[in-house]
Amino acid sequence: MTNSKWLTIVIPALNEQEAIGGTIARCLEAREEISHQAGLDGVEIIVVSDGSTDRTAEIAQSFDDVTVIVFEKNRGYGAAIKEGWRRGCGNYVGFLDADGTCDPRFFAALCETAIAENADVTLGSRLGGDSQMPAIRRAGNRGFAFLMGLLCGRKVTDTASGMRVIRRDSLRHLYPLPDGLHFTPAMSARALMNSLRIIEIPMKYEERIGESKLSALWDGFRFLKAIGEGVLCYRPEKIFLTGFTICMLITLVLAAYPTEFYFQNHRLEEWMIYRFVVCQFLGSFGITLLLASALSNRMAEMSSRREDSVGFWSSFVASLFVGKPLVIIVGFLTLLGVGFLWPGLVEFISTGKITLHWSRLIAGAFTLFTVLQISIFVVLMKVVEIWSYEQSSLEKKNFELKRVERINLGEPSLQKDINISKSASHVLK
Template sequence: MTESDEKWTLTIVIPAYNEEDAIGSTISRCLDAREMIKREGGVDEVEIIVVSDGSSDRTVEIAKTFSDIGVIVFEHNRGYGAALKEGFAQGKGNLVSFLDADGTCDPRVFAQLCRAVIDQGGDIVLGSRLGPDTKMPAIRKLGNRIFAALLGFLCGQWVTDTGSGMRVMRRSSLERLYPLPDGLHFTPSMSTRALMNGLNVIEVPMPYEERIGTSKLSVIHDGLRFLRVIVEGVLCYRPERLFLFGFTFCAIVSLLLAAYPIEYYVKTWRVEDGMIYRVLIGFLFASVGFLQLCGAALANRMSALRPLRREDQTFWASTVSLMFEGKALAALIGLALVIALWLLGPGLFEYLTTGKVSPTNLHWSRLLVGIFAILSAFQALITGVLLRVLAIWRVQEELRGRRAHPEVDRRRSDDS
C-alpha cells in the first residue's frame, strides 16, 4: 500500500492547566474544524483528547461536557510535556498533533499542517506563529527569533519558530524524538532533536491571537531553560558544532586584537611595550579557540560511539578531525615547533652560553607567541592520541557487534 492509499487518523492533544476561561471555546473550535480538516487535510478521522494537567479550577468539568472527545485527568501537575506524551500514548492516530488550550491557535490550520505531512513527506510540520498575522507580544517575539537564529546556526537548518504550540507529526517520528522533557521546554526540545536528528521539518505560517487568561510562561526563567534545552540538544547530536561556534568566535576576537600589533610590527619591525595587554588578551582567546578546535574534533568522533549515532558528517567537522590525524597532525605539530624554535631559539642559546638573556634576543612578544606555539603543539598531540583511542574503541565495538550478530555478516557476504 502506497502512502497516498494509507488511511490517516489525526489525534489532537490539548494540554490544559487551569484553562477554564478558554478550554470550552478551544474544544468547540476543534470540533467545528473536524470536517474541514478531513476534507482539506486528507485525513479520514480526527480524534480529540484533552489532558488536564492537575487543574484546580473548572477545566475538567467544562471538558467533560463535550461527549465527542477524550478527557485524561492528572491528579497533580506533572508538566506540559508530560500531558502531551500521555495524550500521544493514549491516542490512536498515525498522525499526532497538539495545540495550546489558551485560544491562541486556530484549529483549522491543522488542515494545512496535515496536508504538508502527507503531500510533502514532512516528519514534523510546525505552525509558525511569527507570520504577518501574529499578535504575539513583542518581547516573546524577540525571544523566539533569537532562539530560532541560534538553533539554525548550530543545526545548519532554519526554522522561524522553535517553540510553536501547534504542530503535526507522524507517530513513527516519536521514537526518534524521545526522550522529551515533561515541562514547558518540551517544544524547543522537540524542535532541536528533530533538526539535529535529520527529520524533515516543515513550517506553515499561521495566525496567532492573544491568549485568553494569564500566561504561565516566565520570559527570563523559561527563556534560560529554552536556551539550555537547545544547547543540550546540540551536545547530544552535533556536539562539534558548539565547539566550532566557540572556535569561530575566539578566532575572530583574537584576530581583531592582533591586527594592530601585526600591522605595527610589519611597518617598524618591533612591538611597543604598551601593546602587551592587547597581545595577552589575544593570546588568551587564541589559546581557548584552539582548545575548542581540539574539542570539536574529539566531540565529532565521540558522537560516533552513540547507539543512535548519525553517520553523515559536515564538511567542517570532517576537515577538523582530519587535521589531527596522520601526516596532517605531524605537519601541524612540526610547524608549531619550528615557529617556537625560531622565536625562542636565539634567547635559549644565549642563556645556555652566557647565563643571561637580553631583550633583543627574547622580547616578551617572542616569548608569548613561542609559548603559544608550544602549547598548541602539545594540545594537537594529545588530541591526536585521544582520537586514535576513540578509533580503537569503535573498531572494538564493531567487532563485538559482529560476534553478537554473526548472521548480519553472513547476509552481507551472501549479498556481495
C-alpha cells in the same frame, strides 16, 4: 485504523477553565474540515488536564467524542502531550495549546502539507504580520531562532510553536523529549539536528485567554538549555566550532594593529604586551575548542542516533588531525616554537642571561603549548577508537551468541537460513 490516516490532536491544559471549553468546541467543529481538506479518515481529540486545580477537567469531560486524561499532579506541558500521543492511535499526531491563541482549523493546512510534502514535522509559525504575540516573546522567539540557525545550519522562524503535526513514525528520531514547557524548542532542535524534514506555515495567532504560564526569564533559560542539549545530542562539534570561530575573530581584531605597527616600524610598543597575552589566551582556548570539535565529532559518529553525514567543516576539521596532516601540523608548530625561543636558549647557555623580547617568548610558548594540546588530543582520540572497537566487537559477539541461541531453540526462519548457507557452501566446494 492501522491502514488509514488519522490525526490525534492533544490539548494539554493546566488551569484553563476560561478557554478550554471554547478550544474543544472549535476542535470538534473543525474535524470534518480537517479530514476533508487533508484527506484523513478521521480526527481524534485528547485533552490532558495536567494537575489542574480549577474546573478544566470537569469542563473537558462534559464534551462527547473527546478523550480526557486527568493527571492528579502537574507533570509538565511536554509530559501531557507525550501521554496523549501514547494513548492516541493516529498515524499523525499533533498538539494545540488550550489558551485559545490558535485556530484548530489550521490543522487542515498542516496535515495537508505534512502528507503532500512527506514532512516529519509541520508547524505553524506565529510570527507573521497578523500575529498578536507580545513584543517580548516575539523578540525572544527571533533570538532563539537565530541561535538555532547558527548552531544547526538550518533554521525555523518559530522554535516554540504550540501547534504542530508530526508523523508518528518520526517520533523515534525525536525522543527523548523533556516534560516541561521547553518541550517545543527541544523538538525543533532535534528535528533540525537529525536532518528531519520540517516545514513551517505562517498562521494567525491571537491573544491568549487567561493568565500565561510562561516565565520569560526562567523558561527562556530552559529553552536555551533545550537547544543546547539538542545540539550536543546530534552535532556537538557545532558548539565547539562556533566557539572557535568567535575566539579567532576576536584574536584577529586584537592582533591587527600590533601586526600593522610591526611591519611599518619593525618594533613593538611595550603596552602591546597586554594584547599579546589576551591573544595567547584566546588562541589557546580556541585551539582547545577546535580539538574538542574533532573529538566530539568522532564520538557522535559512534552514536546510532546520528544517521546522516556530517557537515563540510566538521569533517574537514576532523581530517586535519589524523595521519599525514597531523604530522605536518605538529612538525611545523614544533619548529616554529623552537625558532621563536632558540635565540633566548642560546643566549642563556652562553651568558646565563636572557634578553629575548617578550613577544617572541609569548609566541613560542603559544606554539609549543599548542603542540602539547594536540598530543593530548591524539591520545584521547586513540582511547575513543579503542573503546569503539571494543564496543563494536562486544556487540557483534553478543549478536552472534543470541543468534546461535535462537537457532538452538529451533526458530524455523533462522534454521532455514543456516541450511541455505550450508547448501551454498557445499555447492561452492
